[in-house]
Amino acid sequence: xxxxxxxxxxxxxxxxxxxxxxxxxxxxxxxxxxxxxxxxxxxxxxxxxxxxxxxxxxxxxxxxxxxxxxxxxxxxxxxxxxxxxxxxxxxxxxxxxxxxxxxxxxxxxxxxxxxxxxxxxxxxxxxxxxxxxxxxxxxxxxxxxxxxxxxxxxxxxxxxxxxxxxxxxxxxxxxxxxxxxxxxxxxxxx
Amino acid sequence: xxxxxxxxxxxxxxxxxxxxxxxxxxxxxxxxxxxxxxxxxxxxxxxxxxxxxxxxxxxxxxxxxxxxxxxxxxxxxxxxxxxxxxxxxxxxxxxxxxxxxxxxxxxxxxxxxxxxxxxxxxxxxxxxxxxxxxxxxxxxxxxxxxxxxxxxxxxxxxxxxxxxxxxxxxxxxxxxxxxxxxxxxxxxx
Numbered sequence: 001x002x003x004x005x006x007x008x009x010x011x012x013x014x015x016x017x018x019x020x021x022x023x024x025x026x027x028x029x030x031x032x033x034x035x036x037x038x039x040x041x042x043x044x045x046x047x048x049x050x051x052x053x054x055x056x057x058x059x060x061x062x063x064x065x066x067x068x069x070x071x072x073x074x075x076x077x078x079x080x081x082x083x084x085x086x087x088x089x090x091x092x093x094x095x096x097x098x099x100x101x102x103x104x105x106x107x108x109x110x111x112x113x114x115x116x117x118x119x120x121x122x123x124x125x126x127x128x129x130x131x132x133x134x135x136x137x138x139x140x141x142x143x144x145x146x147x148x149x150x151x152x153x154x155x156x157x158x159x160x161x162x163x164x165x166x167x168x169x170x171x172x173x174x175x176x177x178x179x180x181x182x183x184x185x186x187x188x189x190x
Numbered sequence: 191x192x193x194x195x196x197x198x199x200x201x202x203x204x205x206x207x208x209x210x211x212x213x214x215x216x217x218x219x220x221x222x223x224x225x226x227x228x229x230x231x232x233x234x235x236x237x238x239x240x241x242x243x244x245x246x247x248x249x250x251x252x253x254x255x256x257x258x259x260x261x262x263x264x265x266x267x268x269x270x271x272x273x274x275x276x277x278x279x280x281x282x283x284x285x286x287x288x289x290x291x292x293x294x295x296x297x298x299x300x301x302x303x304x305x306x307x308x309x310x311x312x313x314x315x316x317x318x319x320x321x322x323x324x325x326x327x328x329x330x331x332x333x334x335x336x337x338x339x340x341x342x343x344x345x346x347x348x349x350x351x352x353x354x355x356x357x358x359x360x361x362x363x364x365x366x367x368x369x370x371x372x373x374x375x376x377x378x379x
Contacts, residue, residue, distance in 0.1 A: 043329050072313075118307030122265075125310045129317060129360040135324055135353045136242075143235075143346060157332060164325040171318045 001113070002056065002070050005061065005185045014070060015186040023070075026178045030050045031169060039162045050165055054172050062176035074117050075116055076108050090132040116179055124174040135160055191302070191368065191377045192261050195252065199285035204261055205375040214366045221358060233347050238354040239353065250277060254364035258296060262365045265306055269296045307369060312334050313363040320356035328375060 003015040007021075034053050038046040046141060063069025072101075099155050109117060138160045141148045204210050224244070228237035246257065254260025259272035269291060298306060330337050331345040338345050341364040 012225045043333060047329075115307070117303060118304065118311045120345075121311040122307040125314055125317070125364070131321065132317075132353060132356045132360050136238075136350070136357060138348065139350045141354060144349070157328065161325065161328060164321055164328070168318065168321050168325065171314075171321060175314070 001062070001072065001183055001186070005070065007060075017183065017185050020070070020162055020180045020183065021059060023180050027061055027173070029178070031057065031173070035162075035166055035169065039158075039165075045159050046162075047165060050169055053166075054169050058176065062180065064174055064176035065172070069176070071179050072113060073107060074108055074109075076096060076177070116183075117175070120178040120182075122176040123178050124171070128171055128174065129165065131163075131170075191251070191263070191372055191375065192254075194335075196260060196285075197251070207372065207374050210369040210372070213252060214218040214369050217248060217362075218366070221248075221362075225355065229351070231346075233344075234351055234354065238350060243359050245358055248362065249365070253362060253369070255365035255368075257289065260365070263302060263366055264296050265297055265324055265364070267296060267298050267303075270291075303330055305372070306364070309367040311373075312367050316363060317356065317360055320352070320359065324349065324352055324356065 003013065005012045005014055012019075014023060030051065031050075034044075035050060040046075041049070057069075059066045059068045061069050063071035064071065065075050080108055094189065137148060137155050140146060140176040142156055149159075191266070195202045195204055204213065221241075221244075224241060226236075228241060229232050231237055234241075242261075248261040249255060249257045254262035255265050257265050262323070264270075272290075299326050327338075327345065328350055335345075341348065
């Protein structure tokens with residue numbers, strides 16, 4: 001895991017666990033705000049906004065999928081073209097870029113990191129596989145008129161859209177967040 | 191992971207990987223056939239719930255993992271709940287009851303924990319794809335229905351079927367990956 005991020009042209013040390021935890025909290029608060037705003041738009045617009053935001057968050061803060069962010073790519077294969085080659089100029093100007101040029105150690109996970117990656121996915125899976133239960137309940141409710149959700153004022157289809165989209169965002173970010181949250185304080189790089 | 195299954199009082203050797211792969215293939219083909227049969231029976235109206243419930247005996251008897259029993263030790267590493275009552279007559283007659291398990295039957299060692307976590311890592315992406323497909327299908331149904339006009343299957347039924355398949359996959363896929371990938375187990379001397 002990287003111990004620093006470059007943000008607005010400034011190096012931010014994230015060696016201490018408390019700082020990384022704050023990053024996770026801010027990231028999810030930000031995602032929740034963006035999601036609640038985007039759910040007012042059409043489904044495709046909200047999907048585009050949340051998909052783009054998730055790519056940005058993973059590419060620059062959390063990592064995991066792309067070469068960028070704190071966590072190394074899970075697959076051990078960087079998808080540089082998405083993050084680095086297509087980083088818009090104004091983002092580079094604002095300093096959204098990596099701390100340094102990537103070396104092999106930035107990409108390849110060692111034994112310990114692979115173990116942590118797998119454990120984080122185990123935890124995330126167990127939290128999120130229940131997410132599949134809600135669509136079944138909503139479809140049943142709609143089909144059979146069971147009125148299982150009497151308190152909801154939002155139409156069930158809309159609720160399910162938003163829920164599935166939120167679940168997808170969580171699926172894309174949760175293993176990284178678990179890793180960042182659980183990793184103890186790191187030694188500062190000299 | 192256990193090297194044999196006891197079914198109807200008969201030991202089935204599951205040490206060779208080929209046997210375990212055959213078991214996984216048979217289970218998923220059976221589930222697919224059951225889904226197809228349920229579609230023709232009642233368009234998954236009531237039967238889909240039973241299909242999801244079917245994963246409980248499948249896990250208990252064959253796969254394990256989420257429940258005690260089957261080939262894979264419980265993922266949680268916890269012993270099964272104790273039941274002070276004697277086993278029911280039906281289970282005695284079928285010889286599928288189990289005596290009190292020993293600790294090594296439910297406690298995962300370091301290697302097994304690593305394998306378990308790796309299996310969940312591999313199963314994670316397919317479940318994400320299921321969620322994305324559900325969302326996409328709902329979106330098409332409500333906003334671009336002409337894209338789905340070609341299908342003779344009602345879209346609500348398709349959605350329900352996909353959600354059912356996702357639920358079944360979510361509780362069976364990690365075990366299936368473990369059984370599929372684990373190499374031949376050495377026979378006990």
